[in-house]
Amino acid sequence: MLHRSLYRFGGAVACWLHGGKRDDNPGNGDREGHRTRPVACGATTARARPLALCLALLALPLAASPQEPPTPLTPSPALSGCTGLVRIPSAEVLPYGQYALGVNALSREYRPYLRGGDTVAHFVTVGVFPRVEVSAVFTNHDGRLGAQHYEDLGTGVGGWNIDRMLSVQAVLLPQTAARPVSVAAGWQDIAGTGAFRTRYLVATHRRPTYGLHLGVGDGILGPVFAGVDAQATPQIRAMLEYDGAHANLGVEARLGHFRVTPVLSGLKSLGGGITYCQSL
DSSP states (O other), X not given: OHHHHHHHHHHHHXXXXXXXXXXXXXXXSBTTTTBOEEOOOTTHHHHHHHHHHHHHHHHHHHHSOTTSOOOOOOOOBOTTSSBBSSXXXXXXXXXXXXXXXXXXEEXXXXXXXXXXXXXXXXXXXXXXXXXXXXXXXXXXXXXXXXXXXXXXXXXXXXXXXXXXXXXXXXXXXXXXXXXXXXXXXXXXXXXXOSTTOEEEEEEEEEOSSEEEEEEEESTTSOSEEEEEEEEEETTEEEEEEEOSSOEXXXXXXXXXXXXXXXXXXXXXXXXXXXXXXXXX
């Protein structure tokens, strides 16, 4: 079956990414069938499983019966607060009048800040107009929830341990029957330190069970980024992307108004968050 094949493929890819090898010497395999036998990848086996599982989830919609496609999921914010996948944006926005409150954590390697620590981002995103959303993000660069204030004890260092930024994303051209893609533009970190600043243009092709995304950007995204998401079940969406520097995996589980999103940044670093979505 397709999902089993992709599961095996995911394991092979992850082994390759982490230095695993295969024995192509027929003498080491089945002499009658001249088949090769994979050499164990050791510690890479555990790393292979998340990639294999995500690829299998991505295959479920393709293997499902086309007679009963699931209802498409409404857009969700990425970890940046703007609508998208794991980190990259998509050419979609929250519906007009809907808002999202979220919190998520990433290691310092995948969301670096000026002081070099792990980060916890808190965001609120609102569909302020049809096809336009605005996000406000507060990132704790000490890797803690909320915000803490430190006194300046003569060292020149003090104040709040959060970075503040404002972002906007707008759909310029919606997808129609005559135009198979939607196009959006965005600007993250318009006002702030500029640590997470990026300006981008992204195109999305959306189908009932999957979406394809390709964009160009500067700053923390790009110069080229791309991704695919697939609706494995009516409540689960799997995501695979490349943000211009790293490949990232994610799975979004919807529990009522809550959306839980564990992610593997760089295919190895566990992070993620939780988002609450509701209409005004």
